[in-house]
Amino acid sequence: MTRKFTLPLIAFTLLTTASSSYAQTVAQKAADKAAPNMMTGGFGVTWIDGDPYYALSLAPEVSLGKFGLGLDINFYISSKDQSIRWQELQYGRFIRYIRYGQKSEDVYARLGILDYARLGHGFIMYLYKNSPSHDARRIGAEFDLNFGKYGFESMYSDFARPGVVGIRPYVKPLQYTTLAKVPVIGGLEVGATWVSDFRTDSKTTKINPPIPSAVLGAPPIITAANDGTMNVIGADIGLPLVRIPTISSTLYTDYAKIISYGSGVAFGLETNFSGMGLLEIFTKFERRYSGDNFMPNYFDSFYELDRLRLNDTMYISKAHQLDSLKSPGWGYFGDLTISILGTIDVRGMFQKLDNDPHSGMLHLGTSLGKRIPMVVVDAGYDKRNIQSGKDLFTLDERSLLYVEVGYKPYPFMTVSTLYTWTFAPVTDVSGNISYVPQKRVTPRVTISFPL
Numbered sequence: 458m459t460r461k462f463t464l465p466l467i468a469f470t471l472l473t474t475a476s477s478s479y480a481q482t483v484a485q486k487a488a489d490k491a492a493p494n495m496m497t498g499g500f501g502v503t504w505i506d507g508d509p510y511y512a513l514s515l516a517p518e519v520s521l522g523k524f525g526l527g528l529d530i531n532f533y534i535s536s537k538d539q540s541i542r543w544q545e546l547q548y549g550r551f552i553r554y555i556r557y558g559q560k561s562e563d564v565y566a567r568l569g570i571l572d573y574a575r576l577g578h579g580f581i582m583y584l585y586k587n588s589p590s591h592d593a594r595r596i597g598a599e600f601d602l603n604f605g606k607y608g609f610e611s612m613y614s615d616f617a618r619p620g621v622v623g624i625r626p627y628v629k630p631l632q633y634t635t636l637a638k639v640p641v642i643g644g645l646e647v648g649a650t651w652v653s654d655f656r657t658d659s660k661t662t663k664i665n666p667p668i669p670s671a672v673l674g675a676p677p678i679i680t681a682a683n684d685g686t687m688n689v690i691g692a693d694i695g696l697p698l699v700r701i702p703t704i705s706s707t708l709y710t711d712y713a714k715i716i717s718y719g720s721g722v723a724f725g726l727e728t729n730f731s732g733m734g735l736l737e738i739f740t741k742f743e744r745r746y747s748g749d750n751f752m753p754n755y756f757d758s759f760y761e762l763d764r765l766r767l768n769d770t771m772y773i774s775k776a777h778q779l780d781s782l783k784s785p786g787w788g789y790f791g792d793l794t795i796s797i798l799g800t801i802d803v804r805g806m807f808q809k810l811d812n813d814p815h816s817g818m819l820h821l822g823t824s825l826g827k828r829i830p831m832v833v834v835d836a837g838y839d840k841r842n843i844q845s846g847k848d849l850f851t852l853d854e855r856s857l858l859y860v861e862v863g864y865k866p867y868p869f870m871t872v873s874t875l876y877t878w879t880f881a882p883v884t885d886v887s888g889n890i891s892y893v894p895q896k897r898v899t900p901r902v903t904i905s906f907p908l
Contacts, residue, residue, distance in 0.1 A: 502536075503899040512899075516553075527553035527569070527647045552596060563608075565601040570594055574612050580711035580743075581650050581691050582756040584806075584820065584901050587614040587621070589761040589857070589879070595620070606632040614761075621756060623652035644697040650713075652689045652756055658765045659687040660717075661774040687776060688716040689755055705729045718779045718798045719751030723790075734870075741792035747810070750779045753790070758820070758857065777852050785810040801825050809843075817843030833863040833873050852878050854894060869905040 503512045518527045530551045533542040554569030574585040574597075577902035588594040602608050607628040627648035637643050643740040654660075691713035700704040704729040713885075714720040730736070734890035745753050763775040788810035795803045806820040821835040839857040840901040843849060852858060856878055863873020877897045 474733040476648045503533065503897065503901075504540075505533070505895070505897050510534060510542070511536060518553075523564075525554070525556045527555075529553040536602045548613050548896045560599070560601065562601075563597065563603040567599040569596055571597045571599060571612065571614065571789065574599060574623075576610050576612065576623050576650050576652065577627075577648050577691075577693050578695070578709050578711050578723070578725060578727070580646075580693070580721075580753055581625055581689050582612075582715050583754045584758050585612075585614075585621070585756045585760060586758050587761065589759070605629075617656070619655035621652065621654045621760070622757070623650065625650040641696065641698060644700065646695040646697075648693045650689075650691040654756075654764070655687065656764065658774070658777045660685045661765055672878060686703070687755075690716065691716050699728075703731055713751075713755075715751055715755060715779065718765070721745060721747040721751045721753055721784075723753065725790075737794075737796040739792070739794040741790075743790040745788050746788060747785055748781050751784075752779065752782070753788075757818075759841055785813045785816065787811050788813075788816065797813070815842050815844050817841075817848075819843060819849060831864060831865045833861065833871055836860040851893075869904060872901065873901060875899040875901065 513532040513534070515530045516528055518671045519525070528551055534540070535542075551570050556565075556567040556569075558565040559574075571585065571587040574582060574587070576582045587597040596617065597614040597620070598616070599610075599612045601610045607626070609624060609626040611622075611624040625648050627646055629644060631639075631643050631645050633639060664738060666858065691711060693709060693711040695707050695709040697705065706726065709725050709727070711725070712720065713722075723743045723745045725741060728738075728740045730738040747888055752775075756763050758861050760775070765774045766883045772886050788808065790806075790808040792806040793804065797803075802822070802824045804820070804822045806818075807817075809819045810816040815824050819840045820838070823834065824836075825832060825834045837857075837859050838850075840849060841855045859876070860879040861873050861875040863871050865871050875898070879897070
């Protein structure tokens with residue numbers, strides 16, 4: 458179901474630059490960069506699905522050493538009946554994040570919204586978002602420790618209810634032998650991954666047909682059988698080919714198995730180039746083989762939407778799709794991120810199966826940061842089930858989008874318009890949660906000043 462939208466009249470809104478959970482830089486490590494202590498906030502008007510709301514916002518962001526804190530406190534008051542959208546503050550969603558360190562450091566911890574969670578090389582979990590909707594922001598956590606010879610990565614998606622949990626312990630076995638100092642071979646890393654979704658509808662495979670409602674004109678009642686929880690396990694081997702100050706490169710192999718379903722394997726190469734802070738390039742390329750009843754990157758940007766969603770009068774679950782999924786054979790996956798001067802980020806990611814014309818998935822993102830005077834551009838776009846070129850930029854139930862464009866007449870002021878295409882949660886009479894597309898447009902003036 459798509460809601461109609463009317464372009465609003467020009468209005469100014471004093472809101473936080475962090476008020477949208479989607480208006481983030483495109484890479485996870487960029488999202489965790491230390492920020493100066495700032496206070497941003499104000500008041501104004503915003504339009505949600507064509508309806509005007511008065512908006513009041515307060516968003517402090519504080520960084521002290523390796524510690525960081527970001528809040529996102531928003532009140533939206535209806536101009537029609539003066540009711541408040543209390544869902545903006547429920548379940549602690551006003552906490553954007555609390556973090557220590559950055560991903561890939563020896564100690565990394567993050568509590569709050571997870572934008573781009575990843576475990577290992579990402580064959581099971583890659584760019585996972587625990588909050589697919591502005592109206593369904595959740596408090597999750599990431600916690601990583603690296604002791605040199607061994608360590609682990611971990612995450613949990615939602616402390617308010619059962620959710621996705623994942624852990625990847627790893628070890629560098631040759632560090633315990635005389636080969637520890639041998640180039641390349643000495644850095645061999647072996648890991649194992651387990652990810653589980655503890656929600657009872659994560660393994661739903663039986664979708665009951667609609668039951669006509671007893672009330673004339675009311676929507677039908679649809680029920681779905683809960684078949685337990687979804688579990689995915691995997692193993693990986695990584696071999697660091699190059700480790701010099703400007704270039705690092707890792708050759709790896711991943712294997713994954715969806716319990717009660719199928720399995721797959723990937724062979725990949727990751728490369729990082731750092732040119733004295735002027736230019737950073739990250740590349741990742743994989744060749745993948747998927748067996749029957751298997752999907753790579755099962756926990757991805759769309760997972761929270763795909764777990765169980767309502768399509769008109771029928772439920773569609775991700776687990777149910779596995780039942781009839783035949784082996785598509787080989788496919789490819791590519792990821793390219795370019796960072797200029799440490800602040801201008803451009804990212805492109807695409808994957809497709811060789812023999813499945815409907816399998817294309819695209820992620821694009823860019824941020825100009827603060828290096829270009831007076832200009833503000835920040836955007837991100839995700840699209841799945843791409844069949845042809847005309848599908849690439851068509852907004853529908855397969856899309857996630859945010860775009861902010863503006864300018865800075867003064868160093869402390871930004872005049873911009875933020876557009877988001879996301880999803881709003883809808884609960885039916887049986888208690889099942891599905892999502893419908895939601896559009897927001899927010900012309901705004903943002904005021905920021907140091908604390």
